[in-house]
Amino acid sequence: MTTMTEASVREFKMPDVGEGLTEAEILKWYVQPGDTVTDGQVVCEVETAKAAVELPIPYDGVVRELRFPEGTTVDVGTAIIAVDVSGGAPAEAPAEQAQAAPAAAAPPAESVKAEEEAKPAARQPVLVGYGVATTSTKRRPRKGPEVKVPAAAQAVQTELNGHGAPAAVPAESRPLAKPPVRKLAKDLGVDLATVTPSGPDGVITREDVHAAAAPQAAEPAVAVPAPVAAPAPVAAPAPAAPVVSHDGARETRVPVKGVRKATAQAMIGSAFTAPHVTEFVTVDVTRTMKLVEELKQDKEFQGLRVNPLLLIAKALLVAIKRNPDINASWDEANQEIVLKHYVNLGIAAATPRGLIVPNIKDAHDKTLPQLAESLGELVGTAREGRTSPAVMQGGTVTITNVGVFGVDTGTPILNPGESAILAVGAIKLQPWVHKGKVKPRQVTTLALSFDHRLVDGELGSKVLADVAAILEQPKRLISWA
Numbered sequence: 001m002t003t004m005t006e007a008s009v010r011e012f013k014m015p016d017v018g019e020g021l022t023e024a025e026i027l028k029w030y031v032q033p034g035d036t037v038t039d040g041q042v043v044c045e046v047e048t049a050k051a052a053v054e055l056p057i058p059y060d061g062v063v064r065e066l067r068f069p070e071g072t073t074v075d076v077g078t079a080i081i082a083v084d085v086s087g088g089a090p091a092e093a094p095a096e097q098a099q100a101a102p103a104a105a106a107p108p109a110e111s112v113k114a115e116e117e118a119k120p121a122a123r124q125p126v127l128v129g130y131g132v133a134t135t136s137t138k139r140r141p142r143k144g145p146e147v148k149v150p151a152a153a154q155a156v157q158t159e160l161n162g163h164g165a166p167a168a169v170p171a172e173s174r175p176l177a178k179p180p181v182r183k184l185a186k187d188l189g190v191d192l193a194t195v196t197p198s199g200p201d202g203v204i205t206r207e208d209v210h211a212a213a214a215p216q217a218a219e220p221a222v223a224v225p226a227p228v229a230a231p232a233p234v235a236a237p238a239p240a241a242p243v244v245s246h247d248g249a250r251e252t253r254v255p256v257k258g259v260r261k262a263t264a265q266a267m268i269g270s271a272f273t274a275p276h277v278t279e280f281v282t283v284d285v286t287r288t289m290k291l292v293e294e295l296k297q298d299k300e301f302q303g304l305r306v307n308p309l310l311l312i313a314k315a316l317l318v319a320i321k322r323n324p325d326i327n328a329s330w331d332e333a334n335q336e337i338v339l340k341h342y343v344n345l346g347i348a349a350a351t352p353r354g355l356i357v358p359n360i361k362d363a364h365d366k367t368l369p370q371l372a373e374s375l376g377e378l379v380g381t382a383r384e385g386r387t388s389p390a391v392m393q394g395g396t397v398t399i400t401n402v403g404v405f406g407v408d409t410g411t412p413i414l415n416p417g418e419s420a421i422l423a424v425g426a427i428k429l430q431p432w433v434h435k436g437k438v439k440p441r442q443v444t445t446l447a448l449s450f451d452h453r454l455v456d457g458e459l460g461s462k463v464l465a466d467v468a469a470i471l472e473q474p475k476r477l478i479s480w481a
Contacts, residue, residue: 008086180385346398
């Protein structure tokens with residue numbers, strides 16, 4: 001067997017996929033020692049304090065060693081994978097490596113065959129965090145722990161899917177799914193190998209995962225495996241018992257890391273550094289809701305996302321234009337107030353990985369249709385888990401729409417480095433005095449939190465009052481903008 005020299009081994013180091021991030025957690029390895037890889041092929045998925053991204057390898061070769069197992073947090077600049085770029089056959093893995101990754105050893109003929117099959121495939125560059133390369137790698141099945149699905153669960157899923165046999169992905173291939181879908185499956189305890197894909201090219205969607213999770217939730221026998229026994233008569237409903245997890249545990253401990261860890265640290269730093277003040281106003285937004293419906297029929301907004309959040313965002317931008325001192329930050333080191341002459345408008349978004357706040361750069365310069373387009377792209381990218389760390393940097397003011405969860409409003413905590421955040425409550429039909437008579441009107445409550453070092457009560461009140469006035473009379477968008 002041909003051995004590899006140290007000169008032929010290239011080490012791929014953990015890159016800084018954000019702006020100054022210092023570490024990332026390895027969520028998933030897509031290759032194993034002995035696999036043939038090509039330039040641009042995604043080899044692993046990592047999670048930083050900002051987002052989950054996929055890392056492509058920058059050269060061709062054969063994987064020699066994975067330096068860290070899944071679930072390990074690695075410092076930026078540390079080598080995570082070694083690849084032999086000499087073109088020779090892979091060396092035998094040491095005994096310790098063989099124990100850590102049993103799938104590393106493979107017959108040379110299979111390795112050569114995999115390399116030959118990979119070479120003719122057209123290669124496409126892959127941007128970090130923007131999807132998996134179209135090239136495929138022939139590799140052996142991983143022999144690590146797998147989630148076993150009892151026969152009862154397969155039978156239920158088979159009946160629901162309407163197939164004669166349970167749908168499963170062949171053992172030698174990895175189910176196709178985007179990172180957020182994989183995270184959802186992990187949270188719901190669903191083995192992707194048992195899910196029937198309905199997306200294009202056999203990609204598993206969120207709906208597929210929910211459909212697979214439904215029978216598991218409906219069948220207690222699936223959650224707690226037990227020895228096969230003869231069928232027993234149906235018993236009467238048992239008395240109510242304490243809520244427990246699917247494995248019978250009364251408590252579950254979830255490590256705080258990634259996006260959730262970064263969010264917790266940021267909120268603690270903000271809450272105990274910036275003196276928060278929150279003001280509230282309840283406003284009749286009936287005319288705004290009518291304008292939303294009119295814009296949906298406007299040709300200029302055809303194909304764009306038009307909703308109340310669009311007009312609320314524009315109203316806040318107009319209020320900032322009229323009261324520019326609220327768009328600032330506090331420089332503790334230099335003891336200075338930094339006035340921003342631009343608005344990077346943050347939009348809080350709930351994702352499977354946790355709360356993130358991407359922002360629209362230079363939102364103050366955008367027309368209403370341009371703002372609608374940017375909002376649509378921001379929300380779509382966040383839901384798909386493709387938000388890049390750069391999009392979450394440099395925000396100046398934020399909007400959080402808690403109304404989508406059916407609550408009236410909240411007292412939001414500032415994003416670090418920002419001076420204000422606007423919370424929007426649910427828009428509900430309520431009795432309201434309009435033109436001297438009580439009538440049903442669309443009403444919502446707004447809450448503005450601000451840093452009292454930068455914003456006094458007068459300035460904060462002016463901004464909140466301006467937003468409310470625009471939403472009550474949206475024609476002010478034309479006269480004030």
